[in-house]
Amino acid sequence: MTDTAPDAPVILKTKITTPFPKANLVARGRLTDSLSKGINGRLTLVCAPAGFGKTTLLTQWAHNSGPTCACAWLSLDARDNDFIRFWRTLVRSLADKAGEPAGQRLTALTLSLQDISVSTFLDALLNELYELPGKMVLVLDDYHLIGDTRIHDSLAYFIEYLPSALHVLIASRSELPFSTVKWIAKREHNELHTATLQFTADETAAFYRDVHNQPLTDEQIRRLAVRTEGWVTGLQLALLSLQSGTDTARFLDEFHGDHRVVSDYLFEEVASQLPPDLYSFVLKTSVLQEMDADLCDAVTERADARNLLELAKKSNLFLLPLDERDAWFRYHHLFAGFLQELLKRKHPEEWLRLNRLASAACISRGFMNEAVEYAIAGEDYSLLASCLKAHIPAVLESGELGNLLRWFRSFPPAYAIPPALSLHYAFVLLMTGQAEQAELLLDRVEASLDAAMEQEERKELQSGLLFVRSNLMFITGIFDKWFAHIGTLLHDILPADPAFYTFNYNRSEPLVRRTPLGLKGVLSPDTERIGAMFTDLLEARGWQGSYIYLYVMQSLSEGYYEWNRLEDSRRLAVLVSRSAPARELPGLYVPMHLTQAMLYAAEGRFELAHSAVDEAFEAASGLEDSRWRQLLQAARIRLYLKEDRSADVKKALPQLGVSGKDKPGFRQEFEYVTLARALGSQRKEKEALRLLELLKPQCEREQLLSGIIEIGILQALLENQRGQRTTALRHLHEALELGSQNGYIRSFLDEGSAMETLLRAYARQYRLTPETAGQGDGLQDYVLMLLSLFMPASARRKAADPALAEELSRSEISLLRLIRQGATNKQMAEHLTLSEGTVKVYLSRLYEKLGVSSRTQALVTAQELKLLDAE
Template structure:
């Protein structure tokens, strides 16, 4: 089966339409589009037949911008499919570096939220400075509000060098007022698209030369009101009608009834073979000679297509080689309506033939659509059975749901398809409908044989588990597991090959891992769930391995390292271990974290090096980024700045980037690196953006880590109160989930800050800002830090700033006030002010006392 990105029909949808010969160049409108490039959006909106696509195509062939073109149709009303087409079109742009970077993003789309994906896409587009134009043709075919919302969000955050052009029969279905107010919207409407008198004259004198008088041309212009298709239809009829006066006076306007009349006028004058060919092939959205011969059951389709092109019969080439074509939308609509009314049998037969043909070519999306249109639901169900796993893997849930609900009223679904239907309802937020369907499936179990019953139970466990996950009805799942499951069950490949993690270096950060939420209940559920799976021989099923890895990461966070290591090894022993990067990478990072927590950095580096080698060997290059970012973290923990800097450079991240959520792990690493370089301002700005992303995704794990880092950066800047506020935010999340390693892994600086936090709370008992965190929780954390001094008199009342620490180190070297002022380019008076602040914070009154206090507080080791 062809992959999605290699399918022939997909390529025609992202290929710029070939520029037809004998077209009138719309110079005034081409200038209008060019002028609009200063903004972010151009809309070309008018009813059918006004030359929208032709105009945009003309402009593209004349401009020098890199262009991505997407021809949309009704099958694109799937949020994932819609954005995948856009990605494929952008990746196809002749810009090798951009194409490579975007190609890493495409496989991630099913597992990312769409806004997260768009953030990542924009981030990559920002790295490419040349102008890019994205064209979305026939946008009126899109009816799903989530798609409109996502596109509006994308346009809102476009990089300056990217421009979007939307061509549609109707006004765009989302607000553009903000862009209009800022002068960033260029709108071309029906009044601008209408031919002028001069353009009408040029059309009849140059494009389709006819011996018409100026009066004839003026009359045609008035009658059609500049409607381009009307003028073209009239020209075809006028070739065989010498009584121009009579014909020109027989119609007016450009509305649909006139279009049908004119098409009928054209069609009745065509030779019988052409007439039959048009009606038989009109069922095809896109066609080549091979597809045409399949539905006509006749040879010679290549020659016929060339003949239609020569006759200018509303056939549009879709590539430069004249291999793939489509009919003008108005013409195809007319032909299909005519065929349905006049010969329903032929309509059904042609669609069924098209379905068989596309299935044979491996183009199953189109094959299923034609089987449904041809009302051959048994065939559609059979194709769906063989193809559903691939579509599920692509994440096109809306498309799958549409097919199933189109087929199910007419053909009995297999047990797998019924369960898939239920699963799709769960995943699209229709839990009530899913529960009703599940009850029906369970009621049917008694009527099937044992082997089929086991297969159904296998899928039921998966679907019911997902329903429980979203509804929280755990008792129902326990009851099902206890009563219905008995003995070993077969693994259901449709469901158990579902990959829950395509992007995250830690499973706990995914929706499957509850985005970092931890509790004794989640532990108990995970243990019981894996026990059921493993008792039925499903130890190596992806769902079991992901639950084990998620539980493993939870144990690490709770500092239960021995239990964590045991589960690390359990996942490691799976035969599927290295084949699933979403398991392999989190597992290796978890192992390296255990090793580093015990001070064995050599082993931790070896673990990550081995993982990097493995991902490179199997060409999973996306996962190299988080692995290298973790290696930077190891270097920072070891205070090895030189290798950390070298490794950081290979990640190609900058503090000025707009960080994308799918690279949260790497950007948090960058913030750590900036902080280690004393670039607090850049680290602060980056952490603020990362917190916005983490909050939007509601990832508890990320929010706690970022709050900790914000606290430590503020501590480093000498902003004690700000540091304590950020620390409190982290502790609120931490205590709610029992987090330990999030704090413990930050080392001595975190220990000192926690001591200051306890001291501040004890001296500020009336302040209500400390709610949500108990002192007992903080004390438990402090007790786990090695060599932490608990005496209140050794805790700094207010942390020293970086400048103050540097002065303290100069004092240790015996520097005088004058030498300090020269080293820091300060006046001696300013140095005295700094020394006074230092003495106050340390609670001392002299240099000697300050040096003794600093030694006791381990400040020289900071």
């Protein structure tokens, strides 16, 4: 637990830290030996009811396992019934023990969880784990709390393909919900069940005599072992009763029944003998899942929790430490369960009130996940709605949508969820693939718009409806309903809801059109029309700074580039570059700079192209996530390849962090395709083709059209390069079919003369000539169109020689000189006797004339055009 509000996906250290062993433990060598022998297999299951010492045993084993075996630990709770949260926390647990640089790569992998399929993520994770040196054990404690079938299925897949150096050890109260027969048959599965975990007579004697110095006879110990059936919690409870002065003979006569009967009886015995202050304290704090002194003070409405916690610890009241500072604790699940049932039964209103106090205390400290859970337990649905409203942006950012759905579904049917919150609910349904339910909820919200409603509230709801319906349209590709809806809003001025309009659509892709918002590379007249209408609508309302506006604009810019509409692409890229988010969000500024680099490279202006990449690299240098720097390094290598700078390619490749011997994962598809290009330039076609053959099915599984086409094109070029013309033309045909359906042009043109040669071979094979244009199918005309766009060498040289479209004024030449001197806007204003605002306007016009978006690029272009040579 941390006092920092979880605005980002923060992993609580207590969840991924092996608990500290309790003092006065009985050494259980027979069980720890069994665990140690089992780790050479694939899976160990420790399965028994509550109170049999599963966690204690695993803690004891983990702290004694020695330096040769690293132990990654994950303490599960009910909130981990969220696919994203479960795997993010599990991977962070592994990363914590993996060392560097493996730990950094594993942590970076979690950032792609929201953007790729389950199988692709797991394959990438397993590939990373195969590289780990040494033996590692992953402990999943309290797995019985997980009920999500997606998690069960994904964990079974994970264990199926587990590297031999990794072992999974699961502690659960119930059998695993997936089959383990195969691993049992292969002797890769170790099990410790209830009968194994029961204390033997010798261990029982050691517990009472050696550890707790309790003078019991052999017969009394035997009877206790029989009555408790070796149940360690029963032995502990019996010890507490005996230590309180209970008559041993009477106690043993009355002590019988199954575990639940025994635990209730014994907990009652223990609780009834506590001092009133301590009894009241443990009863009230039993509502807390995890606690420190401040939370306890808030719930008990006292100021002495620190002393009472210490007293509870000294009294052996099943208080378990969660951190090395002895600041955070929880009660043993059985003890907490007993107290909670007692509280609910005898004081139901107090149970609700205490949970509400806990929720309010968590809100004040920024523990919003916990605040939501306590509000649900306290049945305070107004408080729950308030918590969700405040917490939704952070949860959307973290991607833990499973928990959001569960929280929304905690409202009773009779409770009227506020319409604004219902919009968020619809958005979450949409993001989790439940488009039909989302649309039904949107219809209900729309129907709730009342003429009597406050005008501001009505407009805010209309704003949210526009946003969610727009996402529905972009994700489903169903445009008709969006047109109908948008027609009613064309003349309304709507406020922008920050919770909606600051949603980050790109956390890991080099180009926006590779994301779901960019339809993963699908291009059509509809996508352009919708994108243009949508951005026009947002512009009319002054929402040019909203993330969705900028991401759609950037996606349109990238689409125009692919369609070879370079001026349209440049115009939008410059507009995006002038926004504040485009300078802050890597998901925007990296694609924007890469688009600029591609535009410059298409004109042969490689110095400017490198400048664009370098500017993005500098902006990304301070980011914790190294993913963006890797993408930019790949872009830099692609530019070197276009320029035939083989020495620079060779020097830059090691910094890419991938190898031709890897089993490539989809998460780094852009980097591996870059590597394949580099290998091809070194005449290592076989290695390059191997990478592409492994990547292509992953792109197909992710339905990434742009990746499928690029890989197909590269396969064709590489096969042709090594003399396999028939195979090359087959790959080219597949790429052309997909390309023609989406109007792809630059993907082919940017490959240069090698693609032109191959396209001419394709045209000869299919007898395509300018005279046959319009006589065959669309594919034939498409091929002829592509061929017509390849320029002869003389024209390419002319295109590479830049010319200024519009002459610069004397003031603009002066600005260029000042830029070269490194003057600030303020210094420029003083020198030219202008206001800073006017200087900004002049700079904007200067950039537009030069076709650039920054000072660095302006200087490079001025040098190319010899604009300052007269000085």
